[in-house]
Amino acid sequence: MPNVAAQIERIYRDVVHRNPGELEFHQAVKEVIESLVPVLRKHPHYAEHRIIERICEPERQIIFRVPWQDDAGQVQINRGFRVQFNSALGPYKGGLRFHPSVYLGIVKFLGFEQIFKNAVTGMPIGGAKGGSDFDPKGRSDGEVMRFCQSFMTELHRHIGEYTDVPAGDIGVGAREIGYLFGQYKRLTNRYESATLTGKSPTWGGALVRREATGYGVAFFLDEMLQARGESLDGKTCVVSGSGNVAVYAIEKIHELGGKVVACSDSDGVIHHKAGIDLDTLKQLKEVERRRIKDYVDIHRDAEYHPGACIWHVPCDVAVPCATQNELDGEAAKRLVANGCRAVAEGANMPTNPEGIKVFQDAGVAYGPGKAANAGGVSTSALEMQQNASRDAWSFDFTERRLREIMKEIHRSCYETAEEYGSPGNYVLGANIVGFTRVAEPMVAFGVI
Ligand code: NDP
Ligand code: 2IT
Numbered sequence: 053m054p055n056v057a058a059q060i061e062r063i064y065r066d067v068v069h070r071n072p073g074e075l076e077f078h079q080a081v082k083e084v085i086e087s088l089v090p091v092l093r094k095h096p097h098y099a100e101h102r103i104i105e106r107i108c109e110p111e112r113q114i115i116f117r118v119p120w121q122d123d124a125g126q127v128q129i130n131r132g133f134r135v136q137f138n139s140a141l142g143p144y145k146g147g148l149r150f151h152p153s154v155y156l157g158i159v160k161f162l163g164f165e166q167i168f169k170n171a172v173t174g175m176p177i178g179g180a181k182g183g184s185d186f187d188p189k190g191r192s193d194g195e196v197m198r199f200c201q202s203f204m205t206e207l208h209r210h211i212g213e214y215t216d217v218p219a220g221d222i223g224v225g226a227r228e229i230g231y232l233f234g235q236y237k238r239l240t241n242r243y244e245s246a247t248l249t250g251k252s253p254t255w256g257g258a259l260v261r262r263e264a265t266g267y268g269v270a271f272f273l274d275e276m277l278q279a280r281g282e283s284l285d286g287k288t289c290v291v292s293g294s295g296n297v298a299v300y301a302i303e304k305i306h307e308l309g310g311k312v313v314a315c316s317d318s319d320g321v322i323h324h325k326a327g328i329d330l331d332t333l334k335q336l337k338e339v340e341r342r343r344i345k346d347y348v349d350i351h352r353d354a355e356y357h358p359g360a361c362i363w364h365v366p367c368d369v370a371v372p373c374a375t376q377n378e379l380d381g382e383a384a385k386r387l388v389a390n391g392c393r394a395v396a397e398g399a400n401m402p403t404n405p406e407g408i409k410v411f412q413d414a415g416v417a418y419g420p421g422k423a424a425n426a427g428g429v430s431t432s433a434l435e436m437q438q439n440a441s442r443d444a445w446s447f448d449f450t451e452r453r454l455r456e457i458m459k460e461i462h463r464s465c466y467e468t469a470e471e472y473g474s475p476g477n478y479v480l481g482a483n484i485v486g487f488t489r490v491a492e493p494m495v496a497f498g499v500i
Contacts, residue, residue: 056092059099060085067108074157076376080164080401081108083408087483090472095491101499103491110163112136115156116206118184120198122191131155132203134182136216137163140493143214144180145170145429147221147250150228152187159183161376162221165400166429168486169422172461175433180216182207188223200231207232208239213246213439219432220250222375225296226262246439249432253444258435260450261428265398266300267451268427268458269371273396274308275462276417276478282393285309290367291328292316293374294337294344297398297425301371303330314365315344316374321362322347324354366390373398381406388414397421408479415476423465423482430457 067081085104092099118130133156136144146166149158159181167179186199211218220229229250237243251257260267270284277283287310291298294315302312311327322328322344332350336342348356363370363383370392372379378399379387384407387395395411396419397403403411403418411418431454438444445453465481474480 054096054099056089056099059092060089060104063104063108066105070109071157071160074160076161076401077157077164079405080161083405083479084164084168084483084487087480088487091484091487095488097495098491101495103494106494107138107167107487107490108164110135110137110160111139113156113160114182114207114210118186118199118202118206120195120202122195128199130184130186130199132182132184132206133159134207134210134216134218135159135163135180136210137179137181138167138490139178140490140497141171142176142178143212144216145177145219145432146180146182147219148224148228148232149181149183149221150186150188150223151183152185154183154185158376162400165422167490168483169426170429171486171489172423172465172482173426173430173433173457174460174464174489175430177217177429177433180218181221182218183221183224186223188228193227196228197231200228201235204232204235205239208236211236211247213244213436217246217432217436218248219429220296222295224250226250226252226257246436249435251435256439258431258438258450259445259447260454261431261435262296263300263303263451264431264454265297265425265428266302266373267304268430268454269297269301269373269396269398269424270304270308270310271427271455271458272419272424272462273305273369273371273394275459276394276396276419279462279466280417283309284369287311287368288313288366289369289371290314290362290365291371291373291398292362292378292402293372293399294322294333295373297428298373299330299333299337301373301398302328302333305369305371306330310369313367314362316362317344318374319343320345320356320358321360321365322354322356323365324351326351326353363387367392369394369396371396371398372402374402375399376401377404379403379407381410383407384410388416392416395419396424398425400425412477412479417476418478420479420482422486423461423478426461427454427458430454
């Protein structure tokens with residue numbers, strides 16, 4: 053019997069060596085492949101076919117120049133990325149992120165996570181991610197449009213309904229998807245709806261896609277709590293971020309009986325003991341594109357803490373919905389000390405490895421992003437289904453489908469963790485479910 057743990061360690065060292073400086077990518081790879089030791093013991097043929105080594109190497113990486121003109125007539129240059137990581141289960145699928153921190157290591161960690169997340173959904177989609185170091189903050193609609201048009205002028209030749217289907221992520225919402233789709237349609241002379249998801253429902257988008265990631269996180273949370281004989285009813289919750297995922301996580305948590313008392317952005321934290329007022333938050337963030345500090349002008353009983361750490365706010369349930377590594381070991385210890393019993397990740401990889409260990413050691417119900425935030429991409433796959441059949445489903449029907457999908461994701465991760473002797477370990481469950489679903493077709497396809 054080969055020493056499987058040593059084999060995995062070798063693969064990890066090789067990934068670090070071959071991808072220097074890509075720290076987030078190393079982190080994502082380490083977490084997944086360390087979960088796979090029992091899988092390789094049970095299925096030695098995955099090692100013979102070198103499935104893990106192949107999964108860690110993207111099928112294709114595209115990096116391109118994105119030149120555009122700002123409102124002052126100045127030429128600006130950004131860098132665009134699309135990493136098409138794995139297409140064993142279907143066309144590449146995953147979001148685009150526009151944020152100044154974007155570089156290859158971020159796009160690769162997100163694309164790598166997306167492979168397993170998409171497999172966990174049970175839908176026929178491969179894994180990819182893309183984006184740019186473009187910062188949309190403070191830019192006019194015209195500047196965002198010209199940037200998106202330039203970005204798509206290069207990207208269009210690499211994507212398509214049967215090839216690669218991008219969607220939104222940080223900094224990319226319905227406005228950006230509109231500009232991107234418009235340019236794609238113009239360049240290709242094809243109204244190929246299913247090339248992008250997250251479209252407006254007025255021209256081919258699925259109802260519930262906007263809400264899907266946040267709603268899905270709340271559904272997953274509800275499933276985790278139910279598995280422990282508990283519910284969200286009456287629970288005090290803290291949701292970081294105040295973007296698309298955070299807003300709709302708050303909406304559904306409130307509907308399921310929880311009370312969200314804090315949210316944030318990269319400048320500070322709103323703490324509102326009476327419960328975050330969602331109408332105000334939506335008006336500020338979705339309609340007026342303002343900062344959350346303005347919330348306290350409308351709700352005088354709320355507090356704004358610039359530069360504060362949201363995880364210091366006491367809660368029963370924590371829902372990180374901002375960005376990677378926003379919750380470290382210290383923050384996790386503080387949450388546990390304040391009585392937090394459940395964590396569901398709306399963001400991708402928001403809890404760092406020390407934080408995850410703190411939660412697992414303390415017996416906190418911890419739902420990793422790959423499982424907990426998979427409602428967004430699942431509903432993107434439902435959008436592709438509707439586009440393929442030229443159909444449009446009702447809000448209620450689509451939300452019911454989403455609820456069933458999240459229930460099934462929870463069940464498969466929960467049961468797999470039990471099967472592999474780690475009950476309640478959703479990290480192990482999600483990684484093993486995702487990996488085995490991708491590994492099977494990779495073996496079947498031969499060496500490609
Ligand atoms: P948005 O752009 O709508 O919102 C992002 C939020 O996170 C903002 O409040 C933003 O604050 C905050 N944020 C972003 N970067 C940082 C940072 N470096 N430090 C502190 N705060 C930050 O994005 P989404 O809501 O769509 O995405 C949030 C998370 O959810 C991301 O991790 C994304 O990958 C993940 N996700 C998104 C899905 C989707 O369907 N949209 C699906 C699955 C996961 P500020 O405005 O100050 O920058
Ligand atoms: O991280 C994610 O799953 C997303 N940003 C959504 C991807 C998608 O294709 O809907």
